């Protein structure tokens with residue numbers, strides 16, 4: 001349907017997205033499933049770490065009072081393996097053979113490394129310590145973490161190192177933010193199923209697999225995907241169904257002014273139309289609306305615009321849902337190769353970047369049309385070409401956003 005649209009700036013569109021209230025909730029998950037989840041509560045140490053005095057070297061544990069006038073011989077009381085404990089008192093002139101990681105006897109003050117000892121006449125019950133040690137080779141209780149300390153602070157993403165910390169303290173479950181569940185609906189009668197043979201006029205739903213994986217890498221859960229022909233009734237029915245079950249629905253295609261652009265119609269009828277025209281290329285038709293507490297992000301069908309639109313509007317929203325900032329890194333960068341096209345709208349150019357002499361250099365990456373997709377794999381940043389009637393000169397400084405997952 002052809003109606004007038006009021007274009008707004010990218011900053012304004014992002015601000016309107018940012019102002020959408022999100023109902024974030026928490027859930028408890030086993031730590032085996034917690035990698036990459038965002039902690040919603042501080043995790044405290046229920047005991048110190050290490051929680052016993054631990055040998056840092058293989059050798060012989062001795063008392064402080066015996067730690068002088070080497071070489072001298074000691075009686076060996078026995079052996080402590082890692083995992084065992086030791087109750088027997090250690091008297092002067094006595095030593096205990098001890099392994100790295102093992103429990104140190106309470107009255108031992110030092111572990112003399114095995115390299116500094118010799119056997120005495122092949123007698124397993126005696127050892128001669130040749131020289132002393134400056135270090136104790138004992139890790140005292142709580143050296144790493146004191147009891148009650150915060151071991152992992154809330155609002156951070158758990159990673160494999162963090163899982164090691166949790167396991168070390170015997171923690172079985174953690175409270176994390178719920179991930180937003182997102183439905184993705186691609187529209188277009190031209191869309192084939194992945195198993196169909198390629199056919200004239202038809203294309204595969206390349207945006208679908210890209211969006212699904214972008215959402216997942218950003219921390220969302222995609223629990224519904226479909227592709228629909230340009231049939232107003234079908235699109236409306238499926239969109240309504242999915243809106244009833246989701247806080248966020250992403251659509252792509254059908255937001256322009258063509259005869260079959262039905263998503264645009266839904267947007268116009270919504271409670272709250274956030275925007276349906278942005279002063280940007282690619283993806284000027286990118287649309288967002290809220291209805292019954294569901295946000296619908298209608299991205300353009302053009303692959304370049306779909307990709308860019310995801311990063312500019314969806315990525316920050318999915319991150320915010322879990323109390324995280326965007327992972328796009330804003331930098332000042334220098335246009336390092338020509339881009340001669342001019343535009344009435346700001347262009348978010350798909351580029352590759354490198355760092356040279358402390359500067360970010362951005363290189364336009366192949367064909368930058370809205371409908372082109374060959375550069376999507378190798379694009380590592382978006383660089384701003386401000387709207388102008390003259391091309392931006394090579395060497396000009398501009399804003400750029402480094403993309404995550406690249």
Ligand SMILES: Nc1nc2c(c(=O)[nH]1)N[C@H]1C(S)=C(S)[C@@H](COP(=O)(O)OP(=O)(O)OC[C@H]3O[C@@H](n4cnc5c(N)ncnc54)[C@H](O)[C@@H]3O)O[C@H]1N2
Pocket residue numbers: 186187188190191203204205206207208252253254255256257258261282283284285299300301302303305370371
């Ligand atoms: N008369 C006008 N025509 C168009 C205008 C305009 O202002 N006046 N705007 C153009 C611009 S700019 C864009 S961007 C596109 C936006 O179109 P839509 O977002 O509505 O998308 P479609 O028309 O459905 O498709 C555009 C293009 O993308 C292909 N496509 C669609 N879905 C997929 C998919 N899932 N995977 C891969 N490719 C997809 C589709 O086949 C088209 O080639 O409108 C311009 N037109």
Ligand code: MOO
Pocket residue numbers: 280281282283284285300302305370371
């Ligand atoms: O708005 Mo469209 O700029 O070609 O993607």
